[in-house]
Amino acid sequence: MPELESSMPPAHILQRLETYVSDWHESRLPPAMLSAGVYGLKLRRTGNRFRLSLKGGGPVTWAIECRGHVDGSDSSAMSYSIGVRRALWYPLIGEALALTMVFRNELTIMPLVLFWVCGLGGSLAWLQAQSIAARLRPSFDSIMRQVVALETGNVQIG
Numbered sequence: 001m002p003e004l005e006s007s008m009p010p011a012h013i014l015q016r017l018e019t020y021v022s023d024w025h026e027s028r029l030p031p032a033m034l035s036a037g038v039y040g041l042k043l044r045r046t047g048n049r050f051r052l053s054l055k056g057g058g059p060v061t062w063a064i065e066c067r068g069h070v071d072g073s074d075s076s077a078m079s080y081s082i083g084v085r086r087a088l089w090y091p092l093i094g095e096a097l098a099l100t101m102v103f104r105n106e107l108t109i110m111p112l113v114l115f116w117v118c119g120l121g122g123s124l125a126w127l128q129a130q131s132i133a134a135r136l137r138p139s140f141d142s143i144m145r146q147v148v149a150l151e152t153g154n155v156q157i158g
Contacts, residue, residue, distance in 0.1 A: 021042070036136060063085045
C-alpha cells in the first residue's frame with residue numbers, strides 16, 4: 001500500500017482531493033485513464049477515509065476503486081490501495097433464474113446452464129477489471145502525488 005507524506009494537514013489534503021475530483025475536465029485525467037474511456041472520477045468520503053471510483057470506461061470499470069485514508073495532525077500521511085470490488089450479483093442473477101425455473105417445474109438442463117453462464121460471466125468480468133486496474137495503477141499514483149504535493153513539489157513516497 002503506497003504511502004505519501006506531506007507537511008499539509010489531513011483536512012487540506014482531503015480538500016485538494018475533492019477539488020481535483022470536482023474538476024470534471026477530462027484533460028486533467030492521466031492519459032491511461034482517458035485511453036480506457038474514463039471521463040471522470042467520483043469521490044466518497046467518510047471522515048479521513050475516502051473511496052475514489054471511475055466514471056465511464058466500459059462495463060467493468062465501475063468495480064475499480066482506490067480506497068485510502070489520511071492520518072496526522074500538522075502533517076499528513078496518505079495511504080491508499082487500488083483494487084476491484086467483487087461483483088457478486090452475476091451468480092446471484094443466475095441462481096435466481098435457475099430457482100425460478102425449478103419451482104415452475106421446468107426441470108431441464110436450462111437452470112444449470114443459466115447458473116453456470118452467469119457465474120462464469122461474473123468471474124470473467126472480475127478478471128478483466130483486475131487487468132484494467134493494474135494498467136491504471138500508475139494513473140491513480142499520479143493523481144495522488146498531484147493531490148499531496150505542495151506547490152514546491154515537496155512529496156515523499158514511502
